[in-house]
Amino acid sequence: MRRYLGVQRVDAIRIIGGRPLEGSIYIQGSKNAALPMMAAALLHEGTTVLHNCPRIADVFCMEEILRELGADTFWEEHSLHIDCSRIGKSHVDQNYAKKMRSSVILLGALLGRKKEGTIGYPGGCVIGQRPVDLHLRVLRCLGAKIWQTEEGISADAKEMTGGEFIFPQRSVGATEQGILAAVRLPGVTKLYNCAQEPEILWLQKMLNEMGADVSGAQSGQICIYGGNALRDCEFWVPPDRIVAGTYLCASAITRGRLTIQNPPVGEIQAFLEVYRKMGGQYEFNSGKLLADSRRATKAVSFVETKEYPGFPTDLQSPLMAVLAVADGVSHIRENIFEDRFKTAWELNKMGATIQVSGQEARIEGCQNLRGATVEARELRGGAALMLAGLAADGETILTGSAYIDRGYERICEDMISLGGRIERYR
Numbered sequence: 001m002r003r004y005l006g007v008q009r010v011d012a013i014r015i016i017g018g019r020p021l022e023g024s025i026y027i028q029g030s031k032n033a034a035l036p037m038m039a040a041a042l043l044h045e046g047t048t049v050l051h052n053c054p055r056i057a058d059v060f061c062m063e064e065i066l067r068e069l070g071a072d073t074f075w076e077e078h079s080l081h082i083d084c085s086r087i088g089k090s091h092v093d094q095n096y097a098k099k100m101r102s103s104v105i106l107l108g109a110l111l112g113r114k115k116e117g118t119i120g121y122p123g124g125c126v127i128g129q130r131p132v133d134l135h136l137r138v139l140r141c142l143g144a145k146i147w148q149t150e151e152g153i154s155a156d157a158k159e160m161t162g163g164e165f166i167f168p169q170r171s172v173g174a175t176e177q178g179i180l181a182a183v184r185l186p187g188v189t190k191l192y193n194c195a196q197e198p199e200i201l202w203l204q205k206m207l208n209e210m211g212a213d214v215s216g217a218q219s220g221q222i223c224i225y226g227g228n229a230l231r232d233c234e235f236w237v238p239p240d241r242i243v244a245g246t247y248l249c250a251s252a253i254t255r256g257r258l259t260i261q262n263p264p265v266g267e268i269q270a271f272l273e274v275y276r277k278m279g280g281q282y283e284f285n286s287g288k289l290l291a292d293s294r295r296a297t298k299a300v301s302f303v304e305t306k307e308y309p310g311f312p313t314d315l316q317s318p319l320m321a322v323l324a325v326a327d328g329v330s331h332i333r334e335n336i337f338e339d340r341f342k343t344a345w346e347l348n349k350m351g352a353t354i355q356v357s358g359q360e361a362r363i364e365g366c367q368n369l370r371g372a373t374v375e376a377r378e379l380r381g382g383a384a385l386m387l388a389g390l391a392a393d394g395e396t397i398l399t400g401s402a403y404i405d406r407g408y409e410r411i412c413e414d415m416i417s418l419g420g421r422i423e424r425y426r
């Protein structure tokens with residue numbers, strides 16, 4: 001085993017490529033839906049149960065933070081029980097906060113629950129600058145007093161009453177921040193130009209199940225009548241639309257056939273449009289998605305990432321891997337994050353021809369990728385490299401697999417069940 005690890009790190013994956021992936025698969029619960037739901041649990045002095053919760057590193061990290069704050073948690077299979085009856089602390093240490101981006105939305109929940117909060121600066125995948133200015137602006141607009149230090153952000157909610165805020169730019173996290181902060185305030189809050197990603201709607205649904213009064217998530221204009229009594233609730237985390245897209249890319253890059261048993265219907269339309277342009281064929285039948293990628297060989301002249309319902313930035317790297325073996329030249333424009341093309345350099349080590357210029361990548365499709373030693377430097381880029389390895393001739397050693405574990409619960413096992421040849425080294 002060690003002989004494959006000429007590279008120093010042990011979180012590596014060995015992939016032998018070249019087989020079409022064929023078969024049927026269930027999609028795990030959504031990371032980006034589960035994390036704000038876990039933050040929402042903090043608002044309630046009681047128990048929240050999240051069924052179908054993904055058992056991934058980011059969820060475990062959020063669970064650990066909640067436990068640090070005083071929550072009791074336990075798992076029954078994929079059901080995560082969170083009892084926030086006894087939240088003692090209102091301080092999230094920098095060492096926890098820096099492990100992931102979503103930690104920052106706990107500030108709004110802490111303000112709702114404890115009327116104060118201190119939190120280290122969030123970390124997570126380095127795909128751009130990712131400032132928190134919009135998070136702080138919406139909280140200030142609702143009346144929070146905020147201080148920033150080198151270690152983090154402190155906020156006081158004593159004068160918070162709710163209010164109106166127009167986001168100058170759409171942000172998923174800052175929209176969640178505003179909602180979470182407003183739910184327990186005595187007044188009415190109106191948020192305009194909100195993100196319209198499905199995860200916002202799922203958060204709204206869950207909060208309303210808990211007794212809150214939140215509306216408008218689908219319109220981008222969200223209204224929260226704050227101060228309702230909250231109650232225990234059980235909620236199902238929806239299937240992960242990004243994992244579904246990643247698995248469809250796996251079938252496309254290997255020209256396989258995939259059935260998704262529980263597709264996030266309606267949430268992957270933008271991806272499916274591009275998939276069809278590549279020559280992929282699909283149909284929905286009895287709630288399942290049947291995708292045939294045997295002819296998904298065409299280049300796509302131009303794809304750009306956009307806020308929902310546009311093409312999601314989180315699928316940009318997996319798509320790039322697929323287009324690296326398409327017939328012809330494709331272009332991708334990344335509009336959401338300034339530094340999300342790192343994977344291109346690693347794909348080029350595998351024989352791809354990708355040129356990056358600013359926010360655009362030009363991808364000249366090649367006949368075959370070849371196995372190589374490559375490094376994942378962030379979550380979706382890591383998944384894209386795994387897909388490239390599954391299509392490549394020969395052996396790929398992918399290091400940095402811990403990034404992939406942030407968001408994919410069983411990607412290796414799933415790929416193996418579809419016929420992929422993958423081994424993990426720990």
Ligand SMILES: CC(=O)N[C@H]1[C@@H](OP(=O)(O)OP(=O)(O)OC[C@H]2O[C@@H](n3ccc(=O)[nH]c3=O)[C@H](O)[C@@H]2O)O[C@H](CO)[C@@H](O)[C@@H]1O
Binds near residue numbers: 035128130133136
């Ligand atoms: C846990 C989670 O749900 N993560 C998702 C969330 O991240 P996240 O919530 O961090 O993404 P945002 O929607 O906030 O970011 C969009 C853009 O706004 C910028 N920005 C954001 C906040 C802020 O205060 N100031 C600011 O300038 C960001 O740098 C980025 O350029 O949405 C992204 C965009 O769909 C996805 O890629 C992430 O997977």
Ligand SMILES: C=C(OP(=O)(O)O)C(=O)O
Binds near residue numbers: 101407
């Ligand atoms: C960028 C992502 O996540 P996060 O916002 O948690 O870093 C992602 O899921 O692709």
